[in-house]
Amino acid sequence: MNKDISSSRPSTSRFSTSRNVMKEDIENFVRKNRLTALVVDDNCVNRAYHKALLNNLGFECQEVGNGQDAVALCRDKAFFDVILMDLEMPIMDGSEATRMLREMGVRSIVIGVTSHTEEWEIREFIEAGLDEFQQKPLTREKLISVLYELYERLFP
Amino acid sequence: MDVSQMQRQLVDYTASLFREGFLDDQFTQLQQLQDESNPDFVIEVVSLFFEDSERLVNDLGRALNQPIVDFKKVDAHVHQLKGSSSSIGAERVKNSCIAFRNFCEEQNTEGCLRCLQQVKQEYFLVKNKLESLFRLEQQILAAGGSIPLVE
Numbered sequence: 001m002n003k004d005i006s007s008s009r010p011s012t013s014r015f016s017t018s019r020n021v022m023k024e025d026i027e028n029f030v031r032k033n034r035l036t037a038l039v040v041d042d043n044c045v046n047r048a049y050h051k052a053l054l055n056n057l058g059f060e061c062q063e064v065g066n067g068q069d070a071v072a073l074c075r076d077k078a079f080f081d082v083i084l085m086d087l088e089m090p091i092m093d094g095s096e097a098t099r100m101l102r103e104m105g106v107r108s109i110v111i112g113v114t115s116h117t118e119e120w121e122i123r124e125f126i127e128a129g130l131d132e133f134q135q136k137p138l139t140r141e142k143l144i145s146v147l148y149e150l151y152e153r154l155f156p
Numbered sequence: 157m158d159v160s161q162m163q164r165q166l167v168d169y170t171a172s173l174f175r176e177g178f179l180d181d182q183f184t185q186l187q188q189l190q191d192e193s194n195p196d197f198v199i200e201v202v203s204l205f206f207e208d209s210e211r212l213v214n215d216l217g218r219a220l221n222q223p224i225v226d227f228k229k230v231d232a233h234v235h236q237l238k239g240s241s242s243s244i245g246a247e248r249v250k251n252s253c254i255a256f257r258n259f260c261e262e263q264n265t266e267g268c269l270r271c272l273q274q275v276k277q278e279y280f281l282v283k284n285k286l287e288s289l290f291r292l293e294q295q296i297l298a299a300g301g302s303i304p305l306v307e
Contacts, residue, residue: 045208045240048201052189088235115239137182137242140189 022148023057023140029151030058036079038108039063040070040097041086046136050084050113053143066090067097074101080108082147084138087114087125095128102129109150113138159301166292167304173289178282182245187305202286205244209279212237216272220265230268231260237275248278 029035037059039050044065051061059082064070066089074080083101087094098110112130115137116122126133132146157165173179190197212233219230238253252275259267293303 043208043236043239043243045201045205046243048204049186049189049243052186052194052197052201055194056189056191115235115242136239137185139182139185 022144026144026147026151027058033081034060035081036060036062037082037084038070038073038078038080039084040065040067040089040094041084041113042066042089043086046086050138053138053140054082054084056140057144057147067092067094067100070097071100071104074104074106074108083108083110085110085112085130087112087116087121095125098125098128098130111143111146111150159296159299162292162296162299163301163304166289166296169289169292173285177247178285180245180247182242184245186244199290202244202290205240205246206283208240209237209249209283213272213276213279216275220268220272225263225265225268227260227263227268231257234260234275246279246282249275249282252278 035058037054039047039054039061041047041050041063042065047063047065051063054061062073062078062080064073067085068091070083070085071092085094085098089097092100094112094114098112101108101110109131110129112125112133113136114122114125114133115135117135122133131150134142134146174183186198186201216230216233216237219226219233234253234256238250238257241247241249241253252271256268256271256275259271296303
């Protein structure tokens with residue numbers, strides 16, 4: 001990711017707990033670096049909602065309806081800074097897609113989202129190569145705090 | 157009715173939908189995503205929910221009326237409906253879907269058919285309520301008022 005991280009990473013303390021400060025930090029970071037995101041979900045309502053969540057933070061978004069299309073896009077050299085990946089999808093599910101993306105060397109931040117609560121399913125999903133996992137429905141607050149933590153971790 | 161009366165009515169009506177469990181906090185999440193750059197977001201995403209739900213309810217009716225019911229297919233449809241109702245905060249529809257999936261797991265056709273009736277009933281109820289809510293919002297806007305924020 002050839003982004004000017006040092007000058008644009010969140011400027012407040014990493015221990016900042018104010019939601020507004022966090023949102024502003026993330027939004028500035030996303031807009032300044034023109035970050036992109038891919039929403040992978042077979043449910044059109046969820047896709048519209050997740051896209052709006054990401055657009056609201058300044059991401060430029062694309063969407064696909066299953067894991068296979070996500071893999072195909074990345075194979076065609078598309079790059080996304082963040083991928084919001086659903087677990088249960090037809091044709092190719094989120095675990096398999098994430099595993100394939102990692103095998104292809106895709107370094108995007110992959111955030112898994114699912115309404116499934118079975119521990120083994122979630123473990124398998126995480127082990128496929130997720131950076132983070134969240135239960136559905138994903139809220140704006142959860143997304144902001146996940147992104148904040150990921151950027152702190154990935155660009156210390 | 158003047159604008160301030162309509163605004164009060166909207167606040168009260170919205171509060172009643174939360175109080176009676178038709179909507180949950182997820183609906184507030186949708187409202188928070190609506191801004192000048194996305195002024196019709198709530199209506200757009202809720203309309204998608206209406207289209208998707210009606211398709212799924214029809215698919216469920218067909219799947220449950222087959223001589224041999226494919227419960228995996230039925231469960232997949234209910235999973236979809238649960239996901240979209242959860243995303244827009246249609247709490248009662250979501251809760252009906254949870255009960256529905258238990259009957260799918262038991263492969264109980266009678267139970268599934270009862271749940272389908274309940275899901276349909278909850279869906280049409282919340283659809284009706286949301287349409288009334290949007291109508292009231294449009295009336296306020298047409299009268300030159302702004303939509304009051306409901307916390």
